[in-house]
Amino acid sequence: MAYEILINPRAPNALIFDEDFDEVAAYFSDILKSNSWTALPGGVIDTYVPSSDAYEPLILEANQFRGYRVDADHYIADAKKIIGMALSLIEGRELAYDDFTLCPSTSVGLLVILMALKREGVGTLLVELPAYFGCLEQAQLLGFRVLLLPTLAQEGYVVTPDDLERICSEVDERVAVVITQPRYGMGFCRALASILALREKLRPGDFLIIDEAADQSSPTDMGMVPADGEVTILRARGLMKGLGLNSARVAVIFHPSRFRPLFAEIVDLAGGALDAASLVLATNLLSEPVRYVELLQAAQRYVQKQRQELQNRLRGLPISFSPIESGYIGTAHIFAPSTVSSFCDFQEKFLQCCRSFRMPVVRGTSMYFPYEGDREIIRINYFTTEQNIHASAETLGQVVKALKR
Missing domain, CATH: 3.90.1150.10 (Aspartate Aminotransferase, domain 1)
Structure with missing residues (x-):
């Protein structure tokens, strides 16, 4: 290892x-x-897809597959605005165009986040265990120093604020801490106060990364938390996985608006184009935000x-x-x-x-x-x-x- x-x-x-x-x-x-x-x-x-009878058949014509559907500049502006309206409902806040970037999956979203961290000069990743193996392997391939923190069953397998304070006192360089919501392999959601307590123990210039791959929460408490600050919060959430539509590859990266140029550039350079059929399905579903939330529930x-x-x-x-x-x-x-x-x-x-x-x-x-x-x-x-x-x-x-x- x-x-x-x-x-x-x-x-x-x-x-x-x-x-x-x-x-x-x-x-x-x-x-x-x-x-x-x-x-x-x-x-x-x-x-298995719950409520599968509630979905209408999806029919696409050949010319709908022309071009690349990549969330750089305004290439998919119309679809992004529709999706943004539904995300605003889930987040419980009004999302601006530059507050998020679309990508093909949460795995791609995490990769893009790691690449952005590299650009920002962050070289150390602290990962709470249990954890998604793909993120660990991505970090290793990108040359991060990857620190794994074992957690305890009797504490619910979560990192504590005291853990972060102790580790940060021993690590001189800036760190990005990776946690999951819902908790990976467990499925419970942390209280907002516990996430904020972790953020408070990090230092200026550190990052808190939240993997929300299959989150069904709507509204989500995280929407109330400003992503910008001395400690930046970056989140990746799957839009289709919580419905059981795993082959519909659409996810979102939530980030401060000042990071939008960087994420748009990396998504483009990393080949993060969205599958046309997946984007059409997501746009159709999220064009009715209330119905989308009802399907999640x-x-x-x-x-x-x-x-x-x-x-x-x-x-x-x-x-x-x-x-x-x-x-x-x-x-x-x-x-x-x-x-x-x-x-x-x-x-x-x-x-x-x-x-x-x-x-x-x-x-x-x-x-x-x-x-x-x-x-x-x-x-x-x-x-x-x-x-x-x-x-x-x-x-x-x-x-x-x-x-x-």
Whole structure:
């Protein structure tokens, strides 16, 4: 691992494993290739679209694909104004044209933000764990010094203001702190006061980066916070992911208006052109801001219903579920029996049981969850069918009971 893992004094023995998505996927490859799985609790490639009947068919003509749809200068001014009106409703403030930049996805948005930070002379990234692996790899490729801060389960896996104050006292150079909202792999939203408390511990010239990839919050508290100041806030939010429309690649970067020329230049140079069909779909949906918000809220209700169903079916077993409030990715935490000889043995036996019951999983290691030796963590995708949630509950129950034997 090329990143620097910091020591959390409250969990000095926390384990951070190398990201292992591909290795674990290979372990289940025969089951996946033959479609012989009993349940797929963490699958995200094929997401279910809540309220799919509410969407009208989208038909495009060939000439609608001419030219590039890039948010530089005023190339997509008409579409951007329509999207801006809906974003103003979500943000609870009037957004000016230069307050945001559109890009193809949150991943691209984070890449553009990192490139902008480089231009601003920031070379150190402090990342709260768990974290999106793509952002870490982007930062490494761009030559950032990447500091990973393990967090604690009993504190909700969040960095604290005291953590930031301590780290900033030890790091001389300017830093950009990366957090997620909703919390990555957990799905709960931090209170606005806690985010402001983090900002207050940073120094003039530092940045606070907020990854809002699948946020469904509307309105969002962050709209009330000025992005400009001694500590600049930059945010990347997906516009379609919170609806389950993952192939519709449209996201937004919120930034102070003075950064608009820089972001427009980088989006253009980085090849951040929007897919024409995705932009048409986004423009159509966001041209009715109230309807767009209602679809986000319906998706949110669907996720919460799915989580409640999963929890009810597994009540009484040594397993808990992250308190998801927004987005569609949460986690299940399977607690190790007291009889296990070592945590590594428990992890190995867990994977063996999952394979035995033909249930491919995505482990928390692929999300850089800190491990304290008391649980295994797997990803739960709530944008799936009710049948898959029921099958996941049944199979997870079988796995947990087998771990006791």
